[in-house]
Amino acid sequence: MFPEVTLRHDPPRLAVVVAHPDDETFGCGSLLLAAAAAGWRSAVVCASRGEAGEADPGTDLSSCSLGDVREAELREAAGRLGVADVVLLGYADSGMEGAPPAGSVVGANDAELAESVRRAVTTVEPDVLVTLDGSDGHRDHLAVRDAAVQVARELAIPAFLQCLVRSLMDRWAEHMSEIEPALVYLRAAELGTPDDRITLTIDTADLYDARLRAMAAHASQTSPYAALPEDLRRAFLTREHLQRVG
Numbered sequence: 313m314f315p316e317v318t319l320r321h322d323p324p325r326l327a328v329v330v331a332h333p334d335d336e337t338f339g340c341g342s343l344l345l346a347a348a349a350a351g352w353r354s355a356v357v358c359a360s361r362g363e364a365g366e367a368d369p370g371t372d373l374s375s376c377s378l379g380d381v382r383e384a385e386l387r388e389a390a391g392r393l394g395v396a397d398v399v400l401l402g403y404a405d406s407g408m409e410g411a412p413p414a415g416s417v418v419g420a421n422d423a424e425l426a427e428s429v430r431r432a433v434t435t436v437e438p439d440v441l442v443t444l445d446g447s448d449g450h451r452d453h454l455a456v457r458d459a460a461v462q463v464a465r466e467l468a469i470p471a472f473l474q475c476l477v478r479s480l481m482d483r484w485a486e487h488m489s490e491i492e493p494a495l496v497y498l499r500a501a502e503l504g505t506p507d508d509r510i511t512l513t514i515d516t517a518d519l520y521d522a523r524l525r526a527m528a529a530h531a532s533q534t535s536p537y538a539a540l541p542e543d544l545r546r547a548f549l550t551r552e553h554l555q556r557v558g
Contacts, residue, residue, distance in 0.1 A: 314439075324353070329441060331453050361379035433469070447481075472554040
């Protein structure tokens, strides 16, 4: 899977470090499926329980919190992705904007967040660490990305960013502006990671249906791919674009 990486374990180990439940599936689902198919042992390290997100209508919160629901969905999705271990760091979801809550991902100082990630990663002892590129701009994604990359560098673990590649984001922007003309400004935006920064591409077309089943486990969340035409959805979900960092 990672041809230029020297593996230290048998079976090899992958850690995916993310901010919220569903990031592992909407972001890295095909990669985790590919790892399981190749015999890797995978772990998901998740900073929060995603309680600041908006629940889809029909989500039953009568006897539990949204954080409870999203944690359960994370564990269910992880099982469908062949993930062996799920580690929750215990931070609160910071939300998209406004003053971050106490104990939240961006409410923590950088050193504290990095130390939490370091403890989890040290326990997992991965051969490769992957985190999201943060190009969607969510502040939790950016904070977790920076902490994960820092920890990988300090521990000498090969690290990759799972990327929203610019060529696909350009197609997404064109589609969104066609269905919602007020979003025409998206066509001029430079979204995603430039294609020339991608250092590894993994074809995961044979895992498409399994990826959809894993995404369905996150029933309280709207899939970012739900409203896309099938050809564009497949383009996002059948190739993993990774940038090696550090």
